[in-house]
Amino acid sequence: MDNVEEIVAISDPGEVGRDEHNRGDRFVVQLSNIAAWLFPILMVAITAQVILRNNGMNQAWLDDLQWWLYGAAVLMGVGYAVTTDSHVRVDILYDNFPEDKKTRTNLFAIGWLFLPFIILSWDVTYDYAVSSVRADEGSDSPNGLHNLWILKCFMNAAFVFIGIACWSAIVRNLKRLHEPKLWRQLWAAFPATFLLLNLTIYYGLYLTMSLLAEEGTSNRDISRGPAFGEIEFGPYELTYTVVAALILAPILVLALRALDTSRKAGS
Structure with missing residues (x-):
């Protein structure tokens, strides 16, 4: 060789x-x-x-x-x-x-x-x-x-x-x-972007609720709170955090794309 x-x-x-x-x-x-x-x-x-x-x-x-x-x-x-x-x-x-x-x-x-x-x-x-x-x-x-x-x-x-x-x-x-601008990275990994947003929202809410919960409240009770409820779409059920991530993910990508000054200069 x-x-x-x-x-x-x-x-x-x-x-x-x-x-x-x-x-x-x-x-x-x-x-x-x-x-x-x-x-x-x-x-x-x-x-x-x-x-x-x-x-x-x-x-x-x-x-x-x-x-x-x-x-x-x-x-x-x-x-x-x-x-x-x-x-x-x-x-x-x-x-x-x-x-x-x-x-x-x-x-x-x-x-x-x-x-x-x-x-x-x-x-x-x-x-x-x-x-x-x-x-x-x-x-x-x-x-x-x-x-x-x-x-x-x-x-x-x-x-x-x-x-x-x-x-x-x-x-x-x-x-x-x-x-490799950030918005391009997020779009190239869009499902991952959505999942990361969902986890960030979920664990952020969970941590906040844990800090505000009364003493003796179990972790299970916290995770079943109103903030973690579900929305029905026909036969499907989506949690609030998933819906929020589905909305925020494209908004985030589009906002970063709009703020990309180098792209505007190139056009």
Whole structure:
């Protein structure tokens, strides 16, 4: 293999296209390079457990450690794969697209499909993490690794890391087509913009209601308050926060677009 770029792509994908990388991309690559050391540690843990088990000295904490290391490494690897574009593609058409069409495909795939899923995953795992911390969750085995809440908190934080990787990739791809103004970024990830607004409104209201609630009011009672009611649209029901986000998301994008002085100057 004589092509230096091909060698670099295999040995260190994080250096491919470095000239295009923004700060978010470099942050993801550098943190992922550190996290990559989890894999040799995982190999040592697996080997040690196999040897100990074959000698009748099974260690439950080593079993747990393997899952902890594997889960952490895989989640960090997702962000790295997004940044380096090294994820597996099952697309027989993409390779033959012209570069601008590839860029638009990347923007749609990341901003409209993948990033919304990551935001939803963060929201779901947030409750897991909080519940685990409150319960001081530990291993099922008496000799296992306890403080399982550490792993669940890391899992929730990892989705933030992946989200940074996605948004940085959106900015990088946008830059190939236009100047990546904020309104263009929000539009390129419009479903994610809507979800972020919805979560911001929801948790903002929840925090406000928690501060104003009478002593002894449970979290469930707060989340069932009038501010979190629903509006019926035929057979469908939408919460007030969702409706507010649906209204505010396009307004935000259009307002930022209208305030884009460089766009006005160009026209």
